[in-house]
Amino acid sequence: MSAAGYRYGRDAIGTLEIRNGRVIDPASGTDRHAPVYVADGAIAAIGDAPSGWRAERMLDAAGRVVAPGLVDLAARLREPGLEHKATLESELEAAIAGGVTSLACPPDTDPPLDEPGLVEMLKHRARLINRAHVYPIGALTVALAGETLTEMGELAEAGCVAFSQADTPLVDTQVLLRAMQYAATFGHAVWLRPQDPYLARGGVAHEGEVATRLGLPAIPAMAETVALSTIFALVRDTRVHLHVCRLSTAEGVAMVAAAKREGLPVTCDVAVHHLHLCDVDIGWFDSMAHLVPPLRGTRDRAALRAGVADGTIDAVCSDHAPVDDDGKQLPFGEAEPGATGLELLLPLTLKWAQEERVDLASALARITVHAARVLRVPAGSLAVGAPADICIFDPHHAWRVTPAALRSQGRNTPFAGYELVGRTMTTIVGGQVVFEA
């Protein structure tokens, strides 16, 4: 190991030592106070210093947790095409402020990510900005129209880690079957949000007492379970790696559990909002609570919370969707759905863990190593030799969610005014300190 070190971008550090922190690495089961040594953009050692070690920079992590940088399975960056809502610069700033060092972005940009050129440009832009790692999810069909397959091979070479329809339904089951067969041939993963478009047609809120009282067109739980049935039947036949995105119903959790017991190659995630909120939080038509999938009932929320705890649900994501004021200042049904979430993923996950009495290491696993496994990328761990993507956070820091203070261009959050505990203090990507609170 060279004593002179290397120079990286803006913050030219060679070697970095993080002292006095509680190191939690769910991948290896590490949970102890120990120094962490970083060199050449990678984890050099934990505990005992490498021979000849000289730190050019020291960080004091007393009272803090030193964890792998968070891995977020769904964060919309709005580029290309939707720059009036947000840009790569602002959203990647939001990511590192939230301790997220790797994120997957869905293909629902404008145009959708169905061409290698678009994917290359996105990755190139992200590299130049030099903040978090961006893993694009490619479109499964051209223009997400559900008719023609995309060139999955070319897209994978350009950097796509999986293929998805984002929120656009793929109605033609024959096309869906063939897309899965094709993806399975080459070992590509298919990510699908289970929603039957006909049962969900016109709906904006969960079919329950709240929608009935408020007179909001409803989306029954069946819209999710009917879609899951179809998806699992196709998976049974094709054996494609299928990731279920944004589970929302109790019945859905049970179906995923059964599919896993059966041995189907299925994983799934839940948006962190659905672990905390339910349809009652719509209150008096608060458009900040207009989400897809919709916030469901208390029974569903309880099942989702338990599902994350027992591993039926592999990972928790932010489902980050910045929406500008014009998009939200509309009657509930007309408002654009979505919530900003990159900066809240950590504290909201910690809140779930605290309430469900899940230990910190298990909680962190859901937003680090498990998520990385779903993405099939080398991230989410502090193993020696792994990239030095690190999130140093204060698990006791209490703060109030103030939309105006968020770094994301999307100020749209149903948690405005909430007091949360847990704050990212320092974020390190590739051995560089990219964020300090």
Next chain:
Amino acid sequence: MPNRNPQLNADGALTHLLTLEGLPPAVIRHILDTAVPFVGIAEREVKKVPLLRGKAVFNLFFENSTRTRTTFEIAAKRLSADVINLNIGASSTSKGETLLDTVDNLVAMDADLFVVRHAQSGAPHLIASHLIAKGRTHVHVVNAGDGRHAHPTQGLLDLYTIRHYKGDFANLTVAVVGDVLHSRVARSLIHGLTTLGTAEVRVIGPRTLLPAHVESMGVQVYEDMRLGLANCDVVVMLRLQNERMKGALLPSAGEYFKHYGLTMDKLAAAKEDVIVMHPGPMNRGVEIDSAVADGARSVILPQVTFGIAVRMAVMSILAGA
């Protein structure tokens, strides 16, 4: 965090009328009591009182309705208010101006009261919250019907009608018949009836036209009309719109009339002194037979008269808050 119900101001007085849900019974009774003297105005030579003189009432109708707009206009003019009608028709965003921008512009033109009808549930709430956020405490919103959610003045005039003919609600059995799923009239009436302690509220209709979880609103569900009408004191018929046949909710108007249309024969199951109501406009031969609509038990025309008085009461209570 759910946002605050904007209907009552800091002193507990009604400052916007958006829905009957969550209104204290005393507030509802106050509105009904205030409507009583307004009924008498129609019998004078000069059918006006000067309460809202100098005030500007803007009818903001994003969904067309000549009937409702006209009754609000008459009510406002009988209060001596200046009335301006804005028929925005389809969504205002098609004109490039957002809903809230339109509201702000009208407030700048000294609007005192907005009567709002919109196809989206929650639109009047959005407007009221916006006015509160901007500190415009002297501008008031009356919901004239938002999506499927609420039509509070219709609910109030229905309550007024029932109280006028039947007295107290505590001993009454009231049936609401028809397309409850899509009906803001039904939702408002159900909230009003349960708030005032009605003995039994029933909804009657085919499963496709009843909302899931409707029992949570405090009603008994009947899919058989004769059973549902047994011993009723009040029957409220809802309008069936043609679109329902297209949406695979019903096969035909004819079959609907056979099972759920109100005829003298079906009405016989109810009490002898039952009253029959309808928010209008009626589809004769679809939800109601002409013999019943024009018969002795029908109070459909008095509903219209009471509707003007109730709207006068609502506007004068709000404008004085």
Next chain:
Amino acid sequence: MTTGLPDAEGTLHELVERMRPAVAYDAAFVGIYSGGAWLAERLAREIAGDHPLGFIDVSFYRDDYATTGLKGGTKRSEIPFDVTGATIVLIDDVLFTGRSVRAAINELFDFGRPASIELAVLIDRGGRELPIEATYAGARLAVARDQNVVLSRDAAGRLSLGIEPFRAS
């Protein structure tokens, strides 16, 4: 400072004696709720003639709506005769600022065009804010500005006067 309160029944008797020779045979008696309404009923009984009886609620014509809003308890005005061409005696219990009378006159004019309106009151306590005077008054009284004179009626129909602190509405 308030001078001693007179007896209501005695004062009513005084008022009747003043009105009897002067009031038209067919004059309508219109009482302002509630005190004026009670008085109108008594006067119609005690003064001979054909006196149609009416009651008026001035809540919709008050000039303080903008500050105090619509108070509860508004009653229906009952004017069961044709106001146009009628000779009317407007009756109230206490004449103070004159604003209630102004409101009542405005309201009567929305029913029609009367031939004439006279004003009869049980108590005139002064303190006028408008150019309005009673044609007939039972008694004059000085009352402190922070106090109200209130007429009551018991179950047997006997009238009595009382003093209450003035409550700003």
